[in-house]
Amino acid sequence: MNLVTNPRRERVDAARNRVKILAAAADIVAAHGVEGLSMAEVAAAAGVGVGTLYRRFGDRSGLAYALIDEREREFQEAFIEGPPPLGPGAGVFARISAFLHALTDRTVEQLDLLLMAETAAPFARFGGAYDGYHAHLSMLVTQARPGADAYVLADALLAPLAAPLLAHRLRGCGVTVERVKAGLDDLLAGFAT
Incomplete structure (x- = not known):
């Protein structure tokens, strides 16, 4: 039983993007702290569009929750x-x-x-x-x-x-x-x- 979320089945490309985005965000946090976490930098580091990031996570706090997950x-x-x-x-x-x-x-x-x-x-x-x-x-x-x-x-x-x-x-x-x-x-x- 998962108390956080029960994720819906992801498309293969969406799952791949999620992994890239979270890895990029984790690297940025490790190098610059949470203060250095910007949606534009994460998108650039992950090789995805900023819109993809916002649609997927909503905002920085949504991205933070995904890193915490x-x-x-x-x-x-x-x-x-x-x-x-x-x-x-x-x-x-x-x-x-x-x-x-x-x-x-x-x-x-x-x-x-x-x-x-x-x-x-x-x-x-x-x-x-x-x-x-x-x-x-x-x-x-x-x-x-x-x-x-x-x-x-x-x-x-x-x-x-x-x-x-x-x-x-x-x-x-x-x-x-x-x-x-x-x-x-x-x-x-x-x-x-």
Whole structure:
């Protein structure tokens, strides 16, 4: 089950262009950072027209999401059917903690791309992967605390991992990734009792 998207079957030439475009975009991000990612440069590097890029991805944030997608699919597979404690088979609190720690690492790994994607529109963070994370945490919270408002608690656990907040804390306030994870564990411990 894929929580991000269920892609439609692509034409062979469209699939080939997608691979070229994403490779070119990844190379540009690796060389110049997310700030250097322009639709015109990506189109030129991929050997496609700018119109093709806009039709395919919409804008820079759509391109950012496409770059994020492969890593996102790996992450989803790990928490849905991977080994414990992230995947099934561990205690519920161990699974929630493993999920939050892995999501922290996953967010930090592609922080600039997620920052661009999550701030593209007022509700850009929500839907797709966020809905999958929310559903997963809601299920685990319901197991951990039957009768609790798992829907709201899942949002509370996900809120500290919004890319803009995480970037601000890590880059502007000197908070470490380890401290973020410890804080999430403290938050989790608060409703574990």
